């Protein structure tokens with residue numbers, strides 16, 4: 001397990017620092033505001049508003065702190081939409097670390113804990129509107145049926161820290177899992193990523209980024 005430290009980000013919310021990579025799990029400007037904006041607003045809410053679907057399949061690359069899963073769970077409850085949430089993770093956090101993360105108030109804390117306590121590599125129905133499937137597996141080795149997911153939250157470490165996850169064959173592998181009309185969303189806005197996603201046939205949009213970041217990307221499979 002790499003050395004990982006708890007940090008507080010600019011909006012007061014927690015994140016983690018992978019010491020060896022010198023890389024944080026979220027923007028230092030604000031973990032909560034980044035996740036809410038990039039993945040929930042520009043990903044889940046965008047898809048839900050556009051398609052008014054009753055059952056949305058989300059794939060997350062990197063479960064990490066569980067913040068994106070937590071915010072998606074809250075969104076599903078609030079909007080009464082069933083979210084089937086699959087999340088890949090190669091280094092599940094130890095109990096002692098995730099227990100220190102505070103994203104939920106005391107009333108909701110048990111649901112946040114349930115996300116982390118849910119067994120790995122099996123589907124767990126945590127709520128009538130939320131089914132979690134955490135997989136202790138890398139994106140490179142994950143092989144679901146193609147065209148299965150409506151949204152991919154691509155939340156790997158940054159390309160300069162973990163380049164292998166941003167290479168064209170891996171992006172192609174991820175995109176093959178998206179259903180037509182499906183949405184690929186990420187905090188990263190690198191020109192090379194834009195070009196690669198376009199070359200895979202996606203319609204790529206540069207959107208303004210969360211506070212402190214100029215841009216982010218959303219790409220739609222035609």
Ligand SMILES: C[S@@+](CC[C@H](N)C(=O)[O-])C[C@H]1O[C@@H](n2cnc3c(N)ncnc32)[C@H](O)[C@@H]1O
Pocket residue numbers: 024025026035060061062063064065066067068088089090091137138139140155156157158165
């Ligand atoms: C930027 S962090 C984001 C985590 C998470 N989305 C969150 O909100 O905390 C990237 C995560 O990807 C995980 N990861 C690293 N390599 C991976 C791989 N090959 N496949 C899937 N996840 C990976 C890391 O362990 C880390 O938890």
